[in-house]
Amino acid sequence: MSxxxxxxxxxxxDILDLIKITLGRMDVQASTALTVADAKRQLQxxxxxxxxxxxxxxxxxxxDFLQHLSERYPSIPVAMITAHGSTESAVAAMKAGAFDFVAKPVDLKLLRNLVESALKLRGAAAPSDEAGGSGVRLLGDSPAMEQIRHLIAKLARNQAPVFVTGESGTGKELxxxxxxxxxxxxxxxxxxxxxxxxxxxxxxxxxxxxRKGxxxxxxxxxxGLFQAAEGGTLFLDEVADLPLLAQVKLLRAIQEKSVRPVGAQQEVPVNVRIISASHRDLNAEVEQGNFRQDLFYRINVIELRMPALRERPEDIALLAEQILxxxxxxxxSGTNASPWRLTAKAIEALKRHPFPGNVRELENALERATALADGDVIEVEDLYLAKCESKQARAPSASPGLDDSQPLEDYLSEVEKQAILSALDETHWNxxxxxxxxxxTLRSLRYRLAKLGIE
Incomplete structure (x- = not known):
């Protein structure tokens, strides 16, 4: 490769000379321009x-120059040189499509990291398959999932912080x-x-x-986890749960691209990309004073909303097949083929079900069905979806209540069980x-788990 x-x-x-020398030592040929007009001529x-x-x-x-490049030369990654501490400029640049940014005075180590990352896009952007060799895939052929794949491919080409939103179980970490x-x-x-x-x-x-002591x-x-993710990506799931003091320090780490370990006198440069997620509405958390607005502004440069499973029912049959x-x-069983088969009525029942727990709930329903089904055919009755369906069928304005045939104690136990299971799922069973x-309290939770028979 040339x-x-x-x-x-x-x-x-002086900035041009410094960057040109630094790039030269990285075996990168640098051409310089003092104006937009000169830069456009060189691009031609x-x-x-x-x-x-x-x-x-x-x-x-x-x-404006960045937008010109995005329109005329979309394959060229562009990094913005911003004033020191100018969060607004950095965020504006990345929202406009910048690959990354570097602040003045230019930190040469950060500059080299940026250039190395950008040049990895040279020739071809991403790995040839969706999983990128990682073994993970996004299942579904619905328009919603096609749009998500398209957005992911675009987001993969830059270093902008991404905030992934969506209900619990929609695949934010995936x-x-x-x-x-x-x-x-x-x-x-x-x-x-x-x-x-x-x-x-x-x-x-x-x-x-x-530091020790x-x-x-x-x-x-x-x-820390920032250092562990050096050269890669740090995914902060349920970022809304961070205490306010930690939010202040996280904001500084993102802006300065460096961290200060507890007990250390100096900051340590870090080269990580931040992707965060939450099932909660961070705008509401900001309004309530639970989440810092400046941090939200910084991590929410680009938002990726994962659709709920009920928004893409046409994907349920494929998902069910893969889960089984x-x-x-x-x-x-030692084979890729599932010994279980869903009847047509069972598939239709799954498509009608609202799935408040999304794909995670679908997995739980199918695992339960495989244990309860008589033989290898899974019927509607094996899915145990009726209660949820009857609640979904009620008018939206009606207050949720219990079925006529359901005792109050059973109904309340079911509500309590679902709330606990949801909290356990969201915290990965911590x-x-x-x-x-x-x-x-933890003691109270243990008592309820034992009472409800949850392992």
């Missing part, structure tokens, strides 16, 4: 693998893994953390690490975090 070519646009000659004459442009130029704005797998960081680690499952007093240590129990140095196949393999989410 030497990589970069176009650097800035009206400060040559081919470039990367462009670095200042935000403010003598004859135009960097955002989407994050695919963005990572299809992007230039796919060879780096993907580190996922459920923010709600970390005890509040340990959040800072878990995210940023700590920095607090009781710190018997040695420990790297996986259950068959887990039970040691009982301490689930108890906190439910507003009860």
């Amino acid at each position: 030497k990589a070519q970069a176009l650097v646009v800035d009206d400060e000659t 004459r040559g081919r470039f693998d990367l462009c670095l442009t200042d935000m403010n130029l003598p004859d135009g704005s960097g955002i 989407a994050a893994r695919l963005i990572h797998a299809q992007g230039p960081r796919h060879e780096g680690p993907f580190v996922a953390v459920n923010c709600g499952a970390i005890p509040q007093e340990l959040v800072e240590s878990e995210l940023f690490g700590h 920095s607090f009781t129990g710190a018997v040695g140095d420990k790297e 196949s996986r259950l068959s393999q887990a039970q040691g 009982r301490t975090a689930a108890a906190r989410k439910l507003g009860m």
Whole structure:
């Protein structure tokens, strides 16, 4: 492959010289321009693998130039050079399609990381298959899922923070893994953390690490999750559960691209892409004072909404087939073919079901059905969906109540059970975090689990 070519646009000659020397040491040929007009002329004459442009130029704005590049030269990753501490400029640039940004004065290590990531897109963007060699796939042929695949492919080509929204069980972590797998960081680690499952007093240590002796129990140095994700992606699931103090430090880590371990005197540069997620409405959390507006502004550069399963019922048959196949393999059948078959009526019942727990609930329903079915044919009765369907059939304005044939005690037990299971699912069955989410003590949760027969 020939030497990589970069176009650097800035009206400060000392910045141009510094970047040109740095790129030269990386075996990247840099062409420079002082104005937008000069940069456009060079784009017409040559081919470039990367462009670095200042935000403010003598004859135009960097955002306008970025949009010109996006329209005329969409294959060139563009990084914006912004003023130090200008969060608004960085966010505006990435919303406009910038691959990444670097602040003045230019940190050469961060610049080299940025260039290395951008050049991994050279020639062809992402790995050839959707999974990117990671083994994860997004199932479904509905228009909603086709649109999600298209957006994921676009998001994989830049470094902008992504905020994944959607109900519990819609596949937010799967989407994050695919963005990572299809992007230039796919060879780096993907580190996922459920923010709600970390005890509040340990959040800072878990995210940023700590030094020996920095607090009781710190018997040695420990790297945090930011350092563990170096060169890759850090996925912050249920980010709304972070305490406010940790939110302040997370904001600084994202803006400065560095972290300070607990007990350390100096910050440590980190090269990670942030993808966050929550099933809660962060706008409402901001209004209620539970989540910092400046952090929300920073992590929500691009939003990816995962559709609920009830919004794509045409995908349910395919999902059910894959889930049954996986259950068959887990039970040691040694074959990809499922020994179980859903009747046409059972499939229709699944399509009508609202699935408040989405794909996770579908998996639970099918696992239960395989245990209860007589033989290899799964009937509607084996799915035990009737109660939920009858509630869904009521008018939206009606208050939820119990069926005429259902005793009050059974109804209340079912409501309690579903609330507990939902909290456990959301916290990946971390009982301490689930108890906190439910507003009860761990001891009380254990008592209820035993009472309801939940293992």
